[in-house]
Amino acid sequence: MVNKYTLNYLALFFIIPFSGFYITKLPLSPIYLFIMIGVYLSTIIIFVSNKIKLSKEVFLAIALLFYFLIFQQIFSIPNISAYVNFSFSIVVFIVSYIILNKTNSNAIINISEKLIFFSIPLLLCEAYYRITHPVFFVDFAAMGREYLAFYYFKINSIMYQDSNFVGLFILSLFFFLLYLKQFTFKKYYISFSLLIILIFATISRASILSLVLFSFLYIFKQKIYKYKITILIFSILFSFLLFPILLKYKTIDDSFYSKFEIFYRTFEYILNANFVYLLFGVGFGNAVYVLDIGAHNFFVTYLVESGVIGLILIVIFWSYILYKTKFKAGIVMFPFLFNSMSLTSGAIPYLYAMFAVILALESRRNNIGK
Numbered sequence: 001m002v003n004k005y006t007l008n009y010l011a012l013f014f015i016i017p018f019s020g021f022y023i024t025k026l027p028l029s030p031i032y033l034f035i036m037i038g039v040y041l042s043t044i045i046i047f048v049s050n051k052i053k054l055s056k057e058v059f060l061a062i063a064l065l066f067y068f069l070i071f072q073q074i075f076s077i078p079n080i081s082a083y084v085n086f087s088f089s090i091v092v093f094i095v096s097y098i099i100l101n102k103t104n105s106n107a108i109i110n111i112s113e114k115l116i117f118f119s120i121p122l123l124l125c126e127a128y129y130r131i132t133h134p135v136f137f138v139d140f141a142a143m144g145r146e147y148l149a150f151y152y153f154k155i156n157s158i159m160y161q162d163s164n165f166v167g168l169f170i171l172s173l174f175f176f177l178l179y180l181k182q183f184t185f186k187k188y189y190i191s192f193s194l195l196i197i198l199i200f201a202t203i204s205r206a207s208i209l210s211l212v213l214f215s216f217l218y219i220f221k222q223k224i225y226k227y228k229i230t231i232l233i234f235s236i237l238f239s240f241l242l243f244p245i246l247l248k249y250k251t252i253d254d255s256f257y258s259k260f261e262i263f264y265r266t267f268e269y270i271l272n273a274n275f276v277y278l279l280f281g282v283g284f285g286n287a288v289y290v291l292d293i294g295a296h297n298f299f300v301t302y303l304v305e306s307g308v309i310g311l312i313l314i315v316i317f318w319s320y321i322l323y324k325t326k327f328k329a330g331i332v333m334f335p336f337l338f339n340s341m342s343l344t345s346g347a348i349p350y351l352y353a354m355f356a357v358i359l360a361l362e363s364r365r366n367n368i369g370k
Helices: 007-015 030-048 056-075 080-100 105-132 146-153 163-184 189-201 205-219 221-226 228-249 254-272 275-280 287-291 298-324 330-339 349-362
Strands: none
Touching: 007 030, 007 080, 007 105, 030 080, 056 080, 056 275, 056 298, 080 349, 105 163, 105 189, 105 349, 163 189, 163 205, 163 330, 163 349, 189 205, 205 221, 205 330, 254 287, 254 298, 275 298, 287 298, 298 330, 298 349, 330 349
């Protein structure tokens, strides 16, 4: 039985189900209002509680947040929007995880399902509006590039900068739901079907590829593990054969070409960067000014914008989440990271909310009613 009237439940209700409610068409995205209410309620819970202890994962998150808040201000001038979103996402993890540890498993599952069920109607509205309101920002036909006309249907999102960011969100929802399916043994057929349709509606090639690839890996994981050496050798050989094809393809698609260009410019940046900037970063949102191109890639973003120290801290933090959950968090983390090799975002409170839920549930996997 889920008690929906406890302060713990209410705090989590405002944070987790709405952790992806970015609506850029509004003056203020509702996510900020909802999560601020949730954080306020959580603060009350923490102050009146006699038994709040900081786990290692919370300590690592606080250390990461402290680094972002202090050293970004000392050694750089970050873009305020990017700075807030990166920090905001870590706060969501810290607050969510502390309250989740004081909440029973049935309530956690109920709240987690609401993240899926509340997000799908918003995403359906997003897809409908974006596809019915294309933006003809350049004449691809006049350029002899009619095959790139699908970009017209990617730009005008009500949620994010473009549909690639929407795809990243839907991908995370899909694999988080897959985790919930494993944990609860529920089917979620309708939700899975809608999320698959929605991710194809984004026309985000990276998200679609990530969905197909990691779904395949999930379905055949036992056979893949059995023949892992053979598959590894085949994958290496296939990569060598595929690389020349990719180099040829990059000449006809500027977006695809930019993924190669980012790595080249990052390497140049590392060789020539000021030592202080290399160590502490140039500030969130500022990679475009030193690379002359958006960072896009997850690791490049953290390396350039938060420095070597920031990248090390985020790798340690995420690695500890994997370790603490016995790699169960990987079901969401690995597809996200693969997708993030093409595009990433600092505005990912939904992902940190998912990490917090998986950590909390895995800590009591054998005691569902706790």
